[in-house]
Amino acid sequence: MMHCTMDDLLALQAGEASGWARKHLETCAVCRAELETLYQRVAQLKALPGLRAPRDRWPAVRAVVLAGRDRRRRVWSVGSLAAAAVLAGLLLVRPWGTDLEAQLVQAQQRSATLESTLQQVGGDGRVMSGREAALASALEDRIAAIDGQLAERQAKELEALNLWRQRADLMQQLVQVRVTRANYVGL
């Protein structure tokens, strides 16, 4: 007598069996027992105890995440230094009039003061809310982009002034985010 194959049994289990297999099952106690064994085996698989990782892998994941953020900050810092160097060069050459020069120096000084404030507030990567983190991250990215523009080319006087003003404004917003957080956590 021909019995059901494992394919047939699995198809029966899935409700996709052929007409032959379904008819055969009605008359064959052996195959009914095999199908029952299959059901039991699957039930036993589902009932296997949950396994837990012997070691905590979160520190490793966290380290990779923080390394990525540090990398982004370093890019920002390098860009900031390069932008300052370009500004120093521009001040030395003085390609613009005194009024623009004064405004540029003012914007640069404002930016430097805010940057100093930011360093005092600190930023260890831990934030109280995800919204603040996202905002800070977006601001840092925009500042880095401006630093990149200032560093990559010798900006024309008005363009340089605009970029430094934008940088100072963004730095102001970043300080606000960080200070708000610092106050919130009671630092």
Next chain:
Amino acid sequence: MTISLTVPDVLVARAKTGDLEALEALYRAFEAPVYNLARRMLRNAEDAEDVLQETFLEVVRNIGQYRGEGHLWGWIRQIAASKALMRIRREQVRETEVFDEATAAGHAGHNVGQALDLERAMQELSDTGRAVVWLHDVEGYTHEEIAEMMGKSVSFSKSQLARAHTKLRRTLGAGMEVG
């Protein structure tokens, strides 16, 4: 292992913005089921731990793309299963499954009967067979879904499942020969 994990939407929202505390909370919530899935699919614990780590690195990188359609566990599980299957594929480049077949056949000749429990029997399956059994029978993936994840055909998934169950049945010493 039945998973009924729910995490607050606000936690997911915070995680999407890169909040480390929220990301760690997600890790803690899904660490056990991810590891369990990987460990059941893979031959050794070290590989399963690596899959756990790789899975959460991808979760951290891509949580912003999770749109909240379907259960978060389903999304994370999909990543974990794919990572485990990738590892199986990499292993298969180094050692063909002929070795596994030979190992299983060797044990089949012994009268191990009920002495071998189901976990050991699972370990004796080929890597692919074990993965398909776990994904289909326990995690509830369809053959179509498994085939897509593995880059194979539906009939491949079905035949792997049938072969694996035949081996399990033989290893566990159940009654008659089938097929």
